[in-house]
Amino acid sequence: xxxxxxxxxxxxxxxxxxxxxxxxxxAEYEALFRLKLASDHPLQMSEIASVLMNSPSGMTRIADxxxxxxxxxxxxxxxxRRVVRVKLTAKGxxxxxxxxxxxxxxxxxxxxxxxxxxxxxxxxxxxxxxxESNGAWQQNRCAPPL
Numbered sequence: 001x002x003x004x005x006x007x008x009x010x011x012x013x014x015x016x017x018x019x020x021x022x023x024x025x026x027a028e029y030e031a032l033f034r035l036k037l038a039s040d041h042p043l044q045m046s047e048i049a050s051v052l053m054n055s056p057s058g059m060t061r062i063a064d065x066x067x068x069x070x071x072x073x074x075x076x077x078x079x080x081r082r083v084v085r086v087k088l089t090a091k092g093x094x095x096x097x098x099x100x101x102x103x104x105x106x107x108x109x110x111x112x113x114x115x116x117x118x119x120x121x122x123x124x125x126x127x128x129x130x131x132e133s134n135g136a137w138q139q140n141r142c143a144p145p146l
Contacts, residue, residue: 010110017106022099027052029103031062032071032096035088037144042075042085051141071095 015026034048049059066072071092075085131137
């Protein structure tokens with residue numbers, strides 16, 4: 001119960017911080033973040049959905065909102081019309097920078113500032129152990145390069 005409550009508190013703080021700074025939801029922020037990690041390489045919608053933590057099943061709806069806002073662009077290759085690739089626009093990158101700053105501030109205020117560096121390292125180690133033990137650890141999802 002404590003783990004679920006802590007998760008709820010953190011998600012609420014992150015959602016509020018991101019939304020007030022950028023108008024993005026936490027799921028939209030994460031989609032843009034994953035595209036930024038991919039750099040200039042467009043990702044397929046299925047690739048993004050597979051690494052999203054918050055709303056993988058709603059990736060099409062998320063992408064629709066981000067396209068409408070001019071934050072991402074979709075592309076369908078002529079040789080395979082079933083594939084939809086997505087990339088971050090310059091506008092999306094600028095908004096992501098604001099949202100990322102808000103994310104980091106909210107995380108600091110609701111999480112990091114209450115724990116020592118050793119406690120954070122212990123928590124990371126324990127969370128990884130739990131995820132690995134349950135077959136849920138994926139490097140690209142759980143520990144993306146920052």
